[in-house]
Amino acid sequence: MNNTDKIYNLAVSGVQKLIPYTPGKPIEELERELGLSNIIKLASNENPLGPGKKALAAIQATLKDLALYPDGNGFNLKSALAEKYAVDMSQITLGNGSNEILELVARAFLTPGLEVVFSQHAFAVYPIVTQAVGATAVVAPALNYGHDLDAMLQRVTDKTRLVFIANPNNPTGTLLNHADLEAFIGALPDTCVCVLDEAYCEFVGGQSEDNSIAWLKKYPNLLITRTFSKAYGLAGLRIGYGLSSPQLADILNRVRQPFNNNMLALAAAEAALTDVEHLQNTITVNAQGMQFITEGFKNLGLGWIPSAGNFVLVDLKQPAMPTYEALLRKGVIVRPVGVYELPNHLRITIGTQAENQLFLQALTEVLGRIGSLPIATLPPSLAVAG
Template sequence: MSYQLNEKVLSLQPYQGGKPLEELARELGITDAIKLASNENPRGSGEGVQNALRDFGTEFSRYPDGNGFALKQALASTYQINADMLTLGNGSNDVLDLIARVALSPDTNAIMSEFAFVVYPLVTISAGAETVVIPAREYGADLSSMLAAINAQTRLIFLANPNNPTGTWVEKDALETFLSAVPERVIVVLDEAYIEYVTKDNYPDGLTLLSRFPNLVVVRTFSKVYGLAAMRVGYAISSPELADYMNRVRQPFNSNSIGMACAIAALGDEAYMRESVELNTRGLIQLESGLEQLGVTYIPSAANFITIEPGESAAEVYDQLLRLGVIVRPLANYGLHQHLRVTVGLERENERFLHALGQLGNQSFPGQKAPS
């Protein structure tokens, strides 16, 4: 080839999403499969969203409000914050990219944990910067080693709480101690994509920490508990100053009109949200006890998914589950070759997954023990 490229891009792999149901139907002719692969809300969208869609009508010829005034007002009043602290994105992945582009340049680095969400290295490398990946401790972030890795080139630290794909979490005291020790010149991105699901004690809410830590950026999304993954709406909450910079680099219409209208409706539909969290809490317990009965090890999770360890046969277990019409998520791209991630589904979907896993028999995961 004669053209020249950003060399860093050559090392990137395209993001691999969960296998779509349509693809499984095309490939294996299975039309009644269930998808537990992308941490989506299994209930579909709530009544509030359906009403908002109906009210939106069919007026598609106008550009969206590029400043997202109405959604920002709704978020500001929900969280009791100023609207100038908000940056909207085409999903929170877009917001992560905005932060990377604001903070990073060649010869700088971003620190992240091993097994952290795969988009962190993607946006870091795309911005021409280096990733500093700190080995995980019990699958979760080793905060003291992350602190120790900060150097003069460090501009960003990415921390997902809870983390995808491991479901691990950082408790309130540990997070506060960590934030107090990070120099103010380093921005901490606290990715709370799954926070609404968390029912653990001593769990931190990043929003309450923003006034103490001006270098903190909290990232959230409508893709998970709000049931709007297809609509692509995410946001960051930060100091007005950082929000201003992020808003300078974003594409003018990065949040679309229909998505924002649905997001406002979802934010106001407290019943849907509460029921979704309750369903998830029950589903996690259902999966944990089913896995324990099957003798399959899992990583305790605070989110709407659970990572299991079938062992060396993980790839085979994934394939066999596909043939039984159950799509889960392989994690080899995270270096977790012996694990699979399973999203908490509806009760009957969890049951179908556990039943399918049971059908594969002991030879698929010999000698595995559930944690006590």
């Protein structure tokens, strides 16, 4: 080992072997690599409609104040969230995306020797925050690509401090029955915090968005995390939040960094909560796009995992990386999910109608060139005009 490598030995043990999270390839990176233009990105579950008009107006109105620090307590956004969900402001923790809330709960509750339970095929950040603090990950096998709650509960011991559940799950899109999920939370010991990651809850529809909020009154060890990055179209501003008991929120806010939310994010998120029309348009476009893309998969002879989110996993029945790379060369960015132990799948974010058409056309051409799958001709309704 040379002298420059010795620095790695100084890092804490969990960090030394940590593999950082790899985000979806940025459009600019593909432009640099291949010199392409008119690239479409369907890799990171972003909102294809972007931010709503109210959020954009709030950002514009806030620009004049950028020389000032933001409100470190996020009073206005907390007030809006408290009103929306009928909770007290003391139950809210604001994060730099809901991703930061996941990190905060790990920092606050985990040490080496303690354990975290989560499912196979669950969000990649769960093992990352676990390893970073030196705790032990206990992975329960998936059931039909989703959470096996019985298997997870069997793995909870007196060493378990956190349980992570994503509902809908990323990257598979599976959705748990609410009665089963509440029974699971109720069966957990009070020495274990249940983190219910609901980053995609707005796409589920019905009363599902409100059901879990009611559980906060019964389960003081429950933490619900949500984000403005997906349905609200504010991924670039990085803002999310946690809902919990006041006591749990107090612990998280003790380790939360001051000014972790910038001024533009706070203003945009507050405005976005009132933009019902934009949210409904987003949900409608997603539902239509999901039907459109899965119909395309059917015509291509491909299987997929039914999804409750704004993305869908397609099963290529062969290693997915060659198809992923071929799509890149056509200017279409999707997401390989080999890191989730799903090497034959690609995750596709639902885009606009035009983006969905371009993706299906590119996929048809790529699979036809590879020649290893039965290729059906897309019907006129799925073809790209011109």
